[in-house]
Amino acid sequence: xxxxxxxxxxxxxxxxxxxxxxxxxAVLSHIAEQETSTGRxxxxxxxxxxxxxxxxxxxxxxxxxxxxxQGFKGSDKSTVAQLLExxxxxxxxxxxxxxxxxxxxxxxxxxxxxxxxxxxxAQSAGGSSGGSAMAVADNMASxxxxxxTGGSVRLPAAYTGIFGFKPSYGRISRNGLVPYxxxxxxxxxxxxxxxxVASLYKILNKHDPADPTCLTTDSRLRIELAALRRGLxxxxxxxxxxxxxVVAAGDTSEQETDLTATEAEHIGLSxxxxxxxxxxxxxxxxxxxxxxMHPLVRNAWTLYLSALAANGNQVVPIxxxxxxxxxxxxxxxxxxxxxxxxxxxDGVRYGIPRSQQAPxxxxxxxxxxxxxxxxxxxxxxxxxxxxFTLSAGAMDNYFIQAQKVRRLVQHDFNSVFRLAHPLMxxxxxxxxxVDFIVVPTSPTPPPLISEVKRQSSLDSYVNDVFTVPAxxxxxxxxxxxxxxxxxxxxxxxxxxxxxxIGQYGDDRKLLQFVKANP
Ligand code: GLN
Numbered sequence: 001x002x003x004x005x006x007x008x009x010x011x012x013x014x015x016x017x018x019x020x021x022x023x024x025x026a027v028l029s030h031i032a033e034q035e036t037s038t039g040r041x042x043x044x045x046x047x048x049x050x051x052x053x054x055x056x057x058x059x060x061x062x063x064x065x066x067x068x069x070q071g072f073k074g075s076d077k078s079t080v081a082q083l084l085e086x087x088x089x090x091x092x093x094x095x096x097x098x099x100x101x102x103x104x105x106x107x108x109x110x111x112x113x114x115x116x117x118x119x120x121x122a123q124s125a126g127g128s129s130g131g132s133a134m135a136v137a138d139n140m141a142s143x144x145x146x147x148x149t150g151g152s153v154r155l156p157a158a159y160t161g162i163f164g165f166k167p168s169y170g171r172i173s174r175n176g177l178v179p180y181x182x183x184x185x186x187x188x189x190x191x192x193x194x195x196x197v198a199s200l201y202k203i204l205n206k207h208d209p210a211d212p213t214c215l216t217t218d219s220r221l222r223i224e225l226a227a228l229r230r231g232l233x234x235x236x237x238x239x240x241x242x243x244x245x246v247v248a249a250g251d252t253s254e255q256e257t258d259l260t261a262t263e264a265e266h267i268g269l270s271x272x273x274x275x276x277x278x279x280x281x282x283x284x285x286x287x288x289x290x291x292x293m294h295p296l297v298r299n300a301w302t303l304y305l306s307a308l309a310a311n312g313n314q315v316v317p318i319x320x321x322x323x324x325x326x327x328x329x330x331x332x333x334x335x336x337x338x339x340x341x342x343x344x345x346d347g348v349r350y351g352i353p354r355s356q357q358a359p360x361x362x363x364x365x366x367x368x369x370x371x372x373x374x375x376x377x378x379x380x381x382x383x384x385x386x387x388f389t390l391s392a393g394a395m396d397n398y399f400i401q402a403q404k405v406r407r408l409v410q411h412d413f414n415s416v417f418r419l420a421h422p423l424m425x426x427x428x429x430x431x432x433x434v435d436f437i438v439v440p441t442s443p444t445p446p447p448l449i450s451e452v453k454r455q456s457s458l459d460s461y462v463n464d465v466f467t468v469p470a471x472x473x474x475x476x477x478x479x480x481x482x483x484x485x486x487x488x489x490x491x492x493x494x495x496x497x498x499x500x501i502g503q504y505g506d507d508r509k510l511l512q513f514v515k516a517n518p
Contacts, residue, residue: 007223010090012292012332019287024109024114024115024116024125024131024134025096025109025112025113025114025115025131026050026095026096026114026125026130026131026132026133026134026135026136026138026140027050027093027094027095027096027131027135027140028063028065028093028096028111028131029054029093047088047089047090047144048089048090048091048092048141049084049089049090049091049092049141049143049144050091050092050093050094050095050131050132050135050141050144050145051080051081051084051091051093051094051095051132051144051145052094052095052097052131052132052144052145052146052147053065053082053094053095053096053097053131054097054100054101054177054178054180055078055080055145055147055176055177055178056074056075056076056077056078056081056176056177056178057073057074057077057078057081057091057094057096058074058075058076058077059073060073060091060093060094061073061094061174062074062094062098062178063094063110064097064099064101064178065096065097065098065099065100065108065109065110065111066099066110066345066374066375066376066379067110067373067374067375067376068345068350068351068370068371068374068375069345069350069351070110070351070352070374071124071351071352072350074176076176077176078173078175078176078177079173079175079176079208079210079211080145080172080173080176080177080187080204081176083173083203083204083206084145085119087203089203092141093135093340095129095131095132095144095146096109096111096112096114096130096131097127097128097129097130097131097132097134097146098112098127098128098152098378099375099378099379100178100180100338100342100379101128101147101149101152101180101185101216102128102153102180102338102378102379102382103127103128103378103460104124104126104127104128104151104155104460104461104463104464105124105125105126105127105130105447105449105452105460105463106124106125106127106128106129106130106131106156107124107127107133107449107453108127108128108376108377108378108379109450110376113338113449113451114127114130114131114134115134116130116134116137116159116160116446116492117493119493119502120450120500122448122449123159123446123447123448123449123492123493124159124241124446124447124448124449124452125137125156125159125160126155126156126157126158126159126160126442126446127148127152127155127156127279128146128149128152128156129146129147129148129152129153129156129188129190130156130159130160132144132145132153132156132190132308133146133153133157133158133159133160133162133164133190134156135190136160136162136190136191136192137160137161137162137192141207142191142192142193143189143190143191143196143197143200143365144189144190144191144195144207145187145188145189145190146164146176146187146188146189146190147180147185147186147187147188147269147335148166148185148186148187148188148467148471148472149180149181149184149185149186149334149471150162150184150330150334150464150467150468151441151463151464151466151467151468151471151473152188153165153166153188153189153190153479154166154188154393154441154467154477154478154479154499155441155463155464155467155479155497156190156359157190157441157479157481157497158441158442158446158479158481158495158496158499159438159442159445159446159495159497160189160446160495161481161492161495161497162190162192162481163189163190163191163192163193163194163197163478164188164189164190164441164478164479164480165188165189165197165201165476165477165478165479165511166186166188166470166471166476166477166478167186167187167188167189167201167205167415167476167477167504167507168186168215168474168475168476168507169183169184169213169474169506170213170214170215170219170474171187171205171214171215171476171507172186172187172201172204172205172206172211172214173187173204173206173207173208173210173211173214174186174187175208175210175211175214176213179337179341180334180337180338180341181333181334181336181337181338181341181468182213182337182341183333183337184330184333184334184337184471184472186471187204187213188475189201189204190217194410194480194511194514194515194518195515196479197511198511198515201447201507201511205303205507207220215356215386219338223422223423223504223505226419226420226422226505227419227422227424227505227508227509235457273444277281279311279312279313279314279315279332280313280314280434280436280513281313281418281433281434281435282305282308282313282314282315282316282435282436282437282438283316283317283318283434283436283437283438284305284315284316284317284318284415284432284438284439285317285318285319285320285323285416285437285439286317286318286319287319287321287323287324288320288323288439288440288466290443290465292443292444292462293443293444294442294443294444294445296445296494296496297440297442297443297444297445297496298440299496300440300482300483300496301438301439301440301498303482303483304438304482304498305438307517308438308517311516311517313517315438316434318416318434318437320409320412320413320416320437320469321412322405322408322411322412322469323409323412323469323489324410325405325408325409326405326409326465326468326469326472327461327462327464327465327468328402328405329401329402329403329405329406329409329472330386330397330402330464330468330471330472331461332385332389332398332401332402333399333402333403333406333472334382335382335383335385335386335389336385336386336389336390336399337386338379338382338383338386338404339382339383339384339385339386339387339390340390340412342375342379342383345370345371345374345375346365346366346367346370346371347367347369347370347371347374348366351374358498360390374444378457381457387401387484405472406472406473407474409469409473410472410473411475412469413437413469413475413501414503415430415433416430416433416434416437417430417433417435417502417503418430418431418432418433418434418435418503419433419435419503419506420503421503421504422503422504422505423504423505434489435502435503435506435509435513436500436501436502436510437500437501437502438498438499438500438501439466439497439499439501440466440495440499441466441467441479441495441496441498441499442463442464442466442467442497443463443465443466444463445493445494445495445496445497446492446493465508466499467499470499470501473504474504475501475502475503475504476501476502476504476505476506476507476510477499477500477501477502477510478499478500478510478511478514479497479498479499480497480498480499480500481495481496481497482497482498500513500514
């Protein structure tokens with residue numbers, strides 16, 4: 001079997017090499033030379049996976065699509081790469097992206113732009129994980145990994161017509177994911193089928209001691225217990241002898257814990273209400289119904305909600321008043337964190353060794369020369385923005401205000417969900433709250449690349465208006481491909497994604513809900 005895999009993988013690598021030159025610039029030249037994995041194929045998908053080029057790999061370079069990291073190879077591989085390898089999945093190639101994750105169309109790359117479609121009619125593949133999305137959308141792989149800080153998995157998934165899942169913050173280890181904005185960065189999954197999303201999520205959803213923000217096994221257990229309370233009225237108590245199995249993802253494998261009657265009582269479980277209602281309450285926030293929404297998207301949203309209602313779910317209006325400020329807060333917070341993270345790329349550490357740099361690099365101030373030369377424009381813009389908002393004179397007016405907005409966004413979500421935030425106050429469930437929120441992933445279908453190029457960077461930030469709120473609150477959210485209208489034939493320029501957002505930690509239920517409502 002091993003030989004079989006070896007042969008197959010080198011064929012795949014060969015294929016990737018060929019595709020890279022002709023197709024979309026989705027895949028970079030960092031392609032596996034040979035099969036590195038020793039595992040057996042156990043997953044439902046092919047044994048190869050493309051990885052966004054901001055996950056550190058030891059045999060392939062990791063560049064974050066930046067000249068500044070040209071030739072950089074890490075000494076330790078990212079936990080995600082390790083988990084995949086342990087499972088027998090080979091990282092076959094690294095994928096193109098917006099430099100350091102900064103962008104919404106995968107055009108800000110040192111390797112050239114990712115294209116969604118041919119030539120001058122190419123549409124945006126979304127960003128920043130556009131390369132991973134295109135690799136899946138174009139059948140180069142059935143699954144791929146991206147990262148999502150403010151929408152970078154959900155937006156490309158919507159634009160390319162596939163599934164894109166951003167789990168709750170802290171579910172999947174960020175160890176070895178080159179940080180953009182640490183408090184927002186998450187590992188995301190692309191696939192053409194929901195089953196593949198769920199299988200891959202199961203492999204990666206593990207505690208990792210190497211990432212201090214990765215949920216501990218204890219917290220994972222608390223989250224599961226809290227989710228069981230979903231259907232309870234406040235104050236309801238458990239019956240006698242209630243034993244429930246709780247599954248929490250542990251370091252090595254899944255653990256099962258029996259819940260004793262006392263424990264069950266403690267969290268207020270009753271036998272009668274344990275079975276969660278199969279029909280869900282779906283919230284539709286007023287604030288997402290913006291004037292700028294493309295008619296195709298609005299139509300798809302209406303159709304999707306009607307289908308959910310026809311399946312027996314209850315669709316109710318809700319309000320998330322801070323939605324309007326969320327985008328502005330994100331674009332203060334993310335660049336602030338980025339400006340600090342990117343300070344380490346100084347021309348001395350990382351990337352091309354100093355000895356190999358052009359001699360004139362040694363003249364004048366090394367840091368500014370090197371950074372001026374090798375960072376792209378958008379990255380420079382973010383560093384300047386972030387440095388400004390963190391400076392003594394501007395801190396109170398920008399960074400602190402944005403942190404306050406972030407709290408309000410979290411509060412908005414907590415006040416509408418049925419489930420209390422399991423890590424904040426799990427005793428305060430809201431029986432009349434909603435289980436999930438359903439909104440479009442983006443206000444428009446994929447724009448033409450030529451159109452995007454005419455826009456200002458501010459216009460491009462606006463694409464993230466529907467994805468950043470869930471990022472600020474760390475919530476799980478998935479973009480599901482939908483057909484926008486029933487009469488006309490479907491073409492890629494009509495790709496629309498619906499975003500389903502759940503309470504923090506409710507990832508498993510979110511995936512189950514999407515599965516139950518195809
Ligand atoms: N488009 C957003 C940004 O540029 C989100 C990017 C991301 O999620 N990495 O910051």
